[in-house]
Structure formats: structure tokens, C-alpha cells
Amino acid sequence: MWRRLYLCLVLVRLYFALSPSYIHPDEHFQGPEIIAGEVFGYPSYKTWEFTSSQPIRSIFPFWLIYGWPLTVLKWIWEGLGYGPVPPSIAFYTLRLLMFLLSFILGDWAIHELIPAINQRRTAIILVASSYVTWTFQTHTFSNSIETLVVLWSLVLIIRLRDNIQDTQASASGVLAFLGVLGVFNRITFPAFLVIPLAQIVPGLYYKPLRIPVMLFVGLFTLAVAITMDTEYYSGRRPHLRGFHNDAVITPWNNLVYNADESNLAKHGLHPFWQHFVANLPQLIGPAIPLLFFSSTKNTLFWSGVGGIAIISAFRHQEPRFLLPAVPLLLSSIKVPRRGARWWAGLWVLFNVLAGTLFGVYHQGGAVPSQTWISQQHNIESVVWWKTYSPPRWLLDGKNHEVTTTDLMGMPGQHMIAQLEESAACESAANGTLLVAPSSATFLDAFTGDATQHSEIVFTRQWQYSRHIGLDDLDFGDDGVWPTLQRVIGRRGLTIWRVSRQC
Incomplete structure (x- = not known):
């Protein structure tokens, strides 16, 4: 029965x-x-994280995770004679x-981490x-x-x-590789391993050959x-001669940037309890009470809780920062x-509603x-x-032809004024x-039957119905x-389509 349920959840x-x-x-x-942009040559927009004098995002995990599949896709697609790969194909x-x-990797890891069959089945179904x-x-x-x-x-x-009887060179080397990959992917990664890593110290004492293996693989990957x-x-x-002067160490730049609270203030500051009180309940909902009253205080539990506690020291906190803790808890x-x-x-109700909102x-x-x-x-x-x-x-290389302007939540009147200047x-x-x-009712005055006097004309071109923007919420006024x-x-x-009457 549980296998059928699991298969249905995989299809979901x-x-x-x-x-x-x-x-x-x-x-x-x-x-x-x-x-x-690197693989297909698409003109791409780079945010400040990639364009500042001290860039904070590493290209290493991008190539490792996304680069090779897209490269293989390009070889196959173009090899079959279909021409350039459409961005929609690359997206999916x-x-x-x-x-x-x-x-494969996520569910397999849970299978490996929990030896007891009944507990393993429960964990896999919950995740x-x-x-x-x-x-x-x-x-x-x-x-x-991460x-x-x-x-x-x-x-x-x-x-x-x-197992402290064997050197386990393969496990030691792969752990060192994952450690470097995790840090270059996100500097919060070590927070979830601080407590578990203390458990391998005795093994390093009894099998000291693990240390040079970890150092070699870790330094090479670094x-x-x-x-x-x-x-x-x-x-x-x-x-090599000038490497120490020219080297760009993105995790260090990232750490320095996030250690400065004035930088974090640009993205929003939150109290230290934000993750535990607000963000974690958004992610696991009804499971919160069970963490306190019905949970196994094992390595997974303390890895999740410890990681949340450590990253809570950074004042900018978003729910997605806690994703590694979700399967652990x-x-x-x-x-x-x-x-x-x-x-x-x-x-079921919590996840269906949240899944429908965020997934569709x-x-x-x-x-x-x-x-x-x-x-x-x-255009x-x-x-x-x-x-x-x-x-x-996703513009399929038309970035040089089409100017994209992101007005975000600009007041409506200012948006109209900008359209009046740019519309042909x-x-x-x-x-x-x-x-x-x-849902932007402000536009009704310009697009409805009884439009107010305006120099610009709106003509509906296309509409997609499965869209909800939470940025359009206005509880204070409405x-x-x-x-x-x-x-x-x-x-x-x-x-x-926006045009001017002239």
C-alpha cells in the first residue's frame, strides 16, 4: 500500500x-x-551578485549541476538538425x-539515513x-x-x-568534495553539519589516513x-605565479558581504526568531507540534535544529533558507x-493548498x-x-532587440506616465x-469600456489564467x-499592446 502511495506522490x-x-x-x-548564457550564448541579465567588484556567487556549482545537462541537450538537439535549442526546452x-x-538522490539519501524499516517508510512518505x-x-x-x-x-x-575499523577512503574523499561544493554553492551549508561533523572526530584518531585523503580531495576541488x-x-x-593575487574566492566575498548588517538591511532585516517562529511553520505546517512532542532526537533532528539556530544569526531570513532542514526534521x-x-x-490539506499556490x-x-x-x-x-x-x-536571444523594463510595484500613475513616454x-x-x-484594478480605468481620457491605448494581446501575484496584495487600503x-x-x-494616439 505504501509503495502505491509513494508512486502517486512521485507523480505529483x-x-x-x-x-x-x-x-x-x-x-x-x-x-x-x-x-x-554560457552554454547557448543567450544574452542574459546578471544581477549585482555577479557584476560587483567582489562577486559573491560561484560559477563552479552552476557548471557542475546545470552546465553539463544543458551542454548534452545542445549536442543532441543540434545534432538532430533542429537548430538552436529553444529556451522553453532548456527550461523544462x-x-x-x-x-x-x-x-533519486534525495529519496535515496533518506533511505540510507534511516535503517529502521517502519520509521524509514514514514519519513519517505512525509518528505x-x-x-x-x-x-x-x-x-x-x-x-x-544545498x-x-x-x-x-x-x-x-x-x-x-x-565504521572506525576501515579507512573508507572513498567515503572520506567524497565527503571532502561535497564539503567544498556545498560551501561554494551556499555559505550557509556548513551550519547544518556542525553537530554531525563532531561525530567523525574519533574515527580520524583511529584511522588517521582519512585526513590526507580528505585534504587531497578537498584542496584539489577547492x-x-x-x-x-x-x-x-x-x-x-x-x-600559478600570480594566482594568490588574482584569485576570486566567492564564498569569502559572500561571507564578508553578509557579515555587514548594512548590506543585509538592503534586503530586509528580521529578528533572530524569524526562522523558528514564522519561516519554519510556513514550510512544514502541522508537523511543528510533532517536533516538540513526538520526534526522535537523533542526528538528523539536531542537524536541522542546529543549522536553523546558526543561520538565525544572520538578520536577513527567508523561508527557502531552511530547505535543508525540512527533510531532516x-x-x-x-x-x-x-x-x-x-x-x-x-x-494533506496544508500541502495541497500550499502546493497548488506555489507550484501552479x-x-x-x-x-x-x-x-x-x-x-x-x-516588439x-x-x-x-x-x-x-x-x-x-527565456526571450530566445531577443534581448538585443527587446528592451525589458521591470517596474516592480511602482505606483500606477507613475507607470502610466512612463508608458506615455515610451509608447509608439x-x-x-x-x-x-x-x-x-x-487583478490590477488600476488598469480598469484605461482598458475597460468606460476608459478615462488618456493619450495611450491598451489592446489586449494575450492572457494566462493560472497566475496569482502575492505582490499585488493590498490589505491596508482594500x-x-x-x-x-x-x-x-x-x-x-x-x-x-500599448500605443499612443497620434
């Missing part, structure tokens, strides 16, 4: 992986936006890749039924990669801890990572027999809109309003597009219920 995960929802800009701009290839990594697994883990987040690296690091740590980053950011291949809880059906019902509707029209725009001709500029930043790499005449060959949520009615009842993303 695949469905959400292939749904074009958009949870956070970093899933594009800290991965695909960069690597797609990466989503399928993340699904396979989550399904497989979590909306975090369906959505975040199947998107191209560095946090999703989750997998943490899980397999724990697998190797426990192997080394439980050298490769730093060389790749230095070549990427400097534009030239580094030489869910694998530690025990569902009590008393009230199990009620709890299971709450768990959340900014769900952004990717399809870019795909549609890439297929149009005579000079595209203005995005009240949406997440659009992934430029109705008879002009090239046009301007406005991409905006259908009230809670009217806001929800507007955002959910008028869900969708609309593309308007």
Missing part, C-alpha cells in the same frame, strides 16, 4: 516540476539565467533534472508528501542543491562514524572551484497513533509570457508591472507591451476579503 512531484510557477527570482537569476529540461535529483518537495526542490534554487548536498554529507558522516571562478570573473585563465518526527487520521487530514499559480504566467513574447515580431520594448523580475534568458504611435511598426496581473476576492477571483497575467 513530477506534475509540479513541469508546472511553470515562479517562486522567487533567485531560481532564475542565481542559476539558469547565467549558465544558459532543468525542471526535469531537478525532479530527478530530488527523486514525498511535503509541498516543499513538490515545489522548492523541483525548482532551480541553490537551496535545493539540501541534497547536506543529505549526502550526512550519509557519509554516519558511515564514517559507524583549486578547481577557485580557478573556474577566477577565469569567469576576470575573463582570462589564471596563472520530517524524517525525525513520529506520527502518534492517537489522532493520526486528524493529523494526516491537516497535513504563484507568478505562474511569467515564464509562459516570456515564451509568448519571444515568438512575436516587431521594441516590454514593461513588466507588479510581477517578479522576468527571466531574460498606433501606426508604428514596432510596439510596446505591458505585462501586468489581471481590506483582507476584498483583496483576496480581487487577487484570486481575477487571477491571471495579461499582456497589453
Whole structure:
């Protein structure tokens, strides 16, 4: 019975992986936006993390995780005579890749970490039924990669801890490799391993040959990572003679940046308890009480709790920073027999609602809109309003032809004023597009039947219905219920052609 349930949950995960929802800009701009430009030559938009004098994002994990699958895709696609790879194909290839990594490596790691059969089955079902697994883990987040690296690091740590009779050179070397990969992927990675790593110290004493193996593999991987980053950011291949002066060490730059609270203030400061009190409940919902009253205080539990406690020292805190802790904590809880059906019902309801929101509707029209725009001709500029930043790499190389302007949450009147300046005449060959949520009632005065006097004309071109933008919430002015009615009842993303009467 549990195998059938697990198979159904895997299919649910695949469905959400292939749904074009958009949870956070970093899933594009800290991965695909960069690597797609390198592999396919697409003009891509680089955020400040890649363009500052002290860049904080490493290219090493991008090539390792995303680069080779896209390169293979390019060889196959072009080898079959189909021409350049369309960005939409590359997008869904990466989503399928993340699904396979989550399904194979993630679930396999849990199988390895929990030896007791009944507890293992419970853990696998809980993790497989979590909306975090369906959505975040199947998107191209560095946090999703961090989750997998943490899980397999724990697998190797426990192997080394439980067997101090053998050197286990392979496990020692792979652990060192994963350690370097994890740090270059995200500097928060070591926080989840601080407590477990203490358990392998006795093994290093009894089998000291593990130390040179770890040092050799770790230093070699470190050298490769730093060389790749230095070549990427400097534009030239580094030489050994001047390596110590020219080397770009992105994890160190990242740590220095995040240690300065004035930098974190640009992204939002949160109290130290934000992760435990607000962010973790958003991710695991009804499982929170079981962590306190019905859980096994094992290595997985303390790895998750310890990691959350350590990264809470950084004042900027987002729920996705806790992704590595989710499978660890869910694998530690025990569902009590008393009230199990009620709890299971709450768990299913919580994850179905959250999965539907984040896996289907959340900014769900952004990717399809870019795909549609890439297929149009005579488009000079595209203005995005009240949406997440659009992934430029999905424009299929038209970045040089199409100017993308991200107005974010700019007040409506200012947005209209900017459109009046940029829109061409109705008879002009090239046009301007406005991409905006259908729930933006401000536009009704310009697009409805009784439009107010304006120099610009809006013509609906395309609409995608499965789109909800939480950035369009305005509880303060509109009230809670009217806001929800507007955002959910008028869900969708609309593309308007904007022109001036002249």
C-alpha cells in the first residue's frame, strides 16, 4: 500500500516540476539565467551578485549541476538538425533534472539515513508528501542543491562514524568534495553539519589516513572551484605565479558581504526568531507540534535544529533558507497513533493548498509570457508591472532587440506616465507591451469600456489564467476579503499592446 502511495506522490512531484510557477527570482537569476548564457550564448541579465567588484556567487556549482545537462541537450538537439535549442526546452529540461535529483538522490539519501524499516517508510512518505518537495526542490534554487548536498554529507558522516575499523577512503574523499561544493554553492551549508561533523572526530584518531585523503580531495576541488571562478570573473585563465593575487574566492566575498548588517538591511532585516517562529511553520505546517512532542532526537533532528539556530544569526531570513532542514526534521518526527487520521487530514490539506499556490499559480504566467513574447515580431520594448523580475534568458536571444523594463510595484500613475513616454504611435511598426496581473484594478480605468481620457491605448494581446501575484496584495487600503476576492477571483497575467494616439 505504501509503495502505491509513494508512486502517486512521485507523480505529483513530477506534475509540479513541469508546472511553470515562479517562486522567487533567485531560481532564475542565481542559476539558469547565467549558465544558459554560457552554454547557448543567450544574452542574459546578471544581477549585482555577479557584476560587483567582489562577486559573491560561484560559477563552479552552476557548471557542475546545470552546465553539463544543458551542454548534452545542445549536442543532441543540434545534432538532430533542429537548430538552436529553444529556451522553453532548456527550461523544462532543468525542471526535469531537478525532479530527478530530488527523486533519486534525495529519496535515496533518506533511505540510507534511516535503517529502521517502519520509521524509514514514514519519513519517505512525509518528505514525498511535503509541498516543499513538490515545489522548492523541483525548482532551480541553490537551496535545493544545498539540501541534497547536506543529505549526502550526512550519509557519509554516519558511515564514517559507524565504521572506525576501515579507512573508507572513498567515503572520506567524497565527503571532502561535497564539503567544498556545498560551501561554494551556499555559505550557509556548513551550519547544518556542525553537530554531525563532531561525530567523525574519533574515527580520524583511529584511522588517521582519512585526513590526507580528505585534504587531497578537498584542496584539489577547492583549486578547481577557485580557478573556474577566477577565469569567469576576470575573463582570462589564471596563472600559478600570480594566482594568490588574482584569485576570486566567492564564498569569502559572500561571507564578508553578509557579515555587514548594512548590506543585509538592503534586503530586509528580521529578528533572530524569524526562522523558528514564522519561516519554519510556513514550510512544514502541522508537523511543528510533532517536533516538540513526538520526534526522535537523533542526528538528523539536531542537524536541522542546529543549522536553523546558526543561520538565525544572520538578520536577513527567508523561508527557502531552511530547505535543508525540512527533510531532516520530517524524517525525525513520529506520527502518534492517537489522532493520526486528524493529523494526516491537516497535513494533506496544508500541502495541497500550499502546493497548488506555489507550484501552479504563484507568478505562474511569467515564464509562459516570456515564451509568448519571444515568438512575436516587431516588439521594441516590454514593461513588466507588479510581477517578479522576468527571466531574460527565456526571450530566445531577443534581448538585443527587446528592451525589458521591470517596474516592480511602482505606483500606477507613475507607470502610466512612463508608458506615455515610451509608447509608439498606433501606426508604428514596432510596439510596446505591458505585462501586468489581471487583478490590477488600476488598469480598469484605461482598458475597460468606460476608459478615462488618456493619450495611450491598451489592446489586449494575450492572457494566462493560472497566475496569482502575492505582490499585488493590498490589505491596508482594500481590506483582507476584498483583496483576496480581487487577487484570486481575477487571477491571471495579461499582456497589453500599448500605443499612443497620434
